Amino acid sequence: xxxxxxxxxxxxxxxxxxxxxxLRLLIQLTPDSDLVDNAKYSLAESELVAGKLDAAKTQxxxxxANPKSDPQVxxxxxxxxxxxxxxxxxxxxxxxxxxxxxxxxxxxxxxxxTQFRAxxxxxxxxxxxxxADALAKLKEARNQPELKTAxxxxxxxxxxAESNFRLKQYDAVAATAxxxxxxxxxxxxxxxxxxxxxxxxxxxxxxxxxxxAFSRVTKDPAGRRTPTAAKCQFYIAESYFIQAEAERxxxxxxxxxxxxxxxxxxxxxLYKFPEWQAPAVFQAAACYEKxxxxxxxxxxxxxxxxxxxxxxxxxxxxxxxxxxxxxVSG
Numbered sequence: 001x002x003x004x005x006x007x008x009x010x011x012x013x014x015x016x017x018x019x020x021x022x023l024r025l026l027i028q029l030t031p032d033s034d035l036v037d038n039a040k041y042s043l044a045e046s047e048l049v050a051g052k053l054d055a056a057k058t059q060x061x062x063x064x065a066n067p068k069s070d071p072q073v074x075x076x077x078x079x080x081x082x083x084x085x086x087x088x089x090x091x092x093x094x095x096x097x098x099x100x101x102x103x104x105x106x107x108x109x110x111x112x113x114t115q116f117r118a119x120x121x122x123x124x125x126x127x128x129x130x131x132a133d134a135l136a137k138l139k140e141a142r143n144q145p146e147l148k149t150a151x152x153x154x155x156x157x158x159x160x161a162e163s164n165f166r167l168k169q170y171d172a173v174a175a176t177a178x179x180x181x182x183x184x185x186x187x188x189x190x191x192x193x194x195x196x197x198x199x200x201x202x203x204x205x206x207x208x209x210x211x212x213a214f215s216r217v218t219k220d221p222a223g224r225r226t227p228t229a230a231k232c233q234f235y236i237a238e239s240y241f242i243q244a245e246a247e248r249x250x251x252x253x254x255x256x257x258x259x260x261x262x263x264x265x266x267x268x269x270l271y272k273f274p275e276w277q278a279p280a281v282f283q284a285a286a287c288y289e290k291x292x293x294x295x296x297x298x299x300x301x302x303x304x305x306x307x308x309x310x311x312x313x314x315x316x317x318x319x320x321x322x323x324x325x326x327x328v329s330g
Contacts, residue, residue, distance in 0.1 A: 191223030
């Protein structure tokens with residue numbers, strides 16, 4: 001116990017290397033102490049902080065499997081393994097350690113986040129129905145005191161809304177968005193749920209409502225300069241384009257393509273995310289085609305090829321540009 005206190009004093013003084021030396025001495029001199037598992041856990045954490053993930057993982061696995069380890073050490077070690085594998089995006093391993101932790105320690109203080117990480121593993125491997133089912137259960141526990149301040153809990157709403165969208169459960173997307181806004185009206189993650197909501201509204205041909213949702217994202221202080229905002233600006237334009245395609249009145253059709261054109265160019269001008277800028281420019285050229293403005297279409301395709309030469313839309317633009325040139329030449 002003296003060695004343990006000595007190590008703790010070094011840690012409190014931020015002399016971590018010396019503290020680890022003392023912990024190793026504790027393990028060497030008193031191998032049967034009930035403090036050995038705690039010392040090994042602290043050393044594994046040091047390996048983790050140092051970026052030695054394989055070494056840390058090996059030690060956490062040993063601690064979790066050792067029946068002599070204190071139950072708290074076992075469940076903490078399992079939770080560390082869940083976190084390591086989540087960060088490495090090894091989703092099968094995440095599921096395995098989540099299952100082990102929840103089976104062995106169903107009342108663990110880590111149980112809520114462990115359930116979330118298991119659902120995340122399903123979501124990331126496109127198992128959207130199991131993910132949605134697990135996230136919906138977690139959502140119902142949102143008023144638990146420890147969850148109200150949990151940094152990760154907003155992800156339940158974000159991932160649930162997107163899972164509902166992928167499952168084409170559009171009413172559930174809207175319900176999740178409403179509940180999230182009521183539960184945490186100032187959340188910096190609201191714009192991510194509005195992204196899913198907007199796309200679900202487009203799928204239902206509710207174009208004006210979709211644009212309202214996307215506009216909230218582009219104006220949100222937490223979201224307006226993010227790739228999500230660029231994506232939503234793109235979908236504002238897409239909503240006009242899709243609406244124009246379905247419109248029978250020629251004057252209204254032309255007006256909608258004109259609005260789509262303006263919104264696509266906003267993506268190119270306002271954001272610095274080529275993954276959305278390039279398709280926006282491509283679609284802007286497509287709008288010019290729909291409006292029979294072939295010279296502008298050629299110019300826009302040519303600009304896309306020059307500005308984004310490595311992008312997949314550049315390759316798609318080349319034959320379209322040549323076809324537009326033929327239209328120009330008559």
